[in-house]
Amino acid sequence: MSSVTERQSLVSVAIITYNQKEYLRECIESVLAQDYPNIEIVVADDCSTDSTQDMLREYEKQYPGRFILKLAEKNQGITKNSNEAQFACTGKYIAWMGGDDLMLPGKISKQVDFMEAREDCDICYHNLEVFDSDTGKKIRLFNTPKNKFEGDVRVSIRQSTFNGACSNMVRASKVPEHGFRETLPVASDWMYWIEILHYGGGKIYYIDEVLGRYRKHANNVTRPETYITQNELDHLNTCNLIMSLDAAYFPDALYIYAKRLQGLRHKLNYPSALLRSFVLKPGLKPLAGLFIYGLTLGKVRL
Known part of the structure; x- marks a missing residue:
């Protein structure tokens, strides 16, 4: 490792995946293409049945020491799988991604520079391009002038999840010891952001740039239900x-x-x-x- 790399803070890119082999390679390649050199890639796979784990082992061999794999032998659910990644991260900062999300060039460098310059920044998020998985065409931007919020924990409470999940970089030292609340089996991210700000005492800040792409496809389109999910x-x-x-x-x-x-x-x-x-x-x-x-x-x- 070069002396320049050693001086730069380690960033853990935490990727959560389940049966996303079709998209996961593109996700990983977007991380490997980043211009920030000091990155570890932590992938938690929740017992996929589509050969995802075989592909991940190939990446591990191709990039020795770059990947940390948490390969579940039985399905645990998204919150427990997120904790598998959380507790495997060793970086100063953690950048969260889903297995079908994409980073755009310069994302990690810009977020690290931003957080290094602001000691009170415990969470840094940015805008995302929401795109159609089949056509690749842009649908909309995730954040509009009406939902670009910054502030302390009370902003995160009152405004809920205005920060797109794959846009977030968090200061690892401010993450609660228990990680994600496992009593919230599906939607635990909101409480995770809140507890980082509550226990850490810092703020959430916004970078007004599109630094990632959020994929919209049949597996993540919200459909109206007649019952409470x-x-x-x-x-x-x-x-x-x-x-x-x-x-x-x-x-x-x-x-x-x-x-x-x-x-x-x-x-x-x-x-x-x-x-x-x-x-x-x-x-x-x-x-x-x-x-x-x-x-x-x-x-x-x-």
């Missing part, structure tokens, strides 16, 4: 966990809990969900919903 349950439970962190977060947790209830009104008892949302966070939307529902004898639901 595990993802939605995890978000509601996160609100409860937030309140247990610090009494000062109680108003913020109630605020976001009310918004979640309003969003779930068509899956819960409709008037009850709106009423509870209004009690927790008085506003025109739940009030209007209740008014129209009552006026039409339950025939119209906004």
Whole structure:
């Protein structure tokens, strides 16, 4: 290793994957193409059945000492798999990716430079290009002027997950000892960001550049469901966990809990969900919903 590389902080690129062999090679190549030299690539595979693990072993042989592989022998779920990667990382910074995400040139260098210049920066995120997996065409940008937030833990609580997962680089020393909360089996990332900011006492900052690509395909397109999903349950439970962190977060947790209830009104008892949302966070939307529902004898639901 050169003296220049030794002077640069080690970055762990943590890649979470399950049955994504079709996309994983492109993901890994986008990491290997980065101009930042001091990188370890930590890949946690959740017992894929599509020969992903064989491909990863080939990479490990091709790049000795560059890869750390955590290859599960049985499926654990996304949160436990994320912790497999988390606890294997040895870098000063951790850059998170899904197995179908892509880095754009200069991403790691720019984020490291940004964080090195700001000691209070515990999380750094950037904009992403959301693209269609089949055509490769850009669909939209992940962040718009309305959801580019910076600040302390209360911003992350009130605004929820405004930071696209594969855009985040975190300061490893500020990660909670337990990593991701395994009581949240699917959607544990929101609580992970919150706890980094809570225990670390730092801030989340935004780089206003597109430094990554988020793939939209059949496996990650959100479809409307008639029942409450595990993802939605995890978000509601996160609100409860937030309140247990610090009494000062109680108003913020109630605020976001009310918004979640309003969003779930068509899956819960409709008037009850709106009423509870209004009690927790008085506003025109739940009030209007209740008014129209009552006026039409339950025939119209906004």
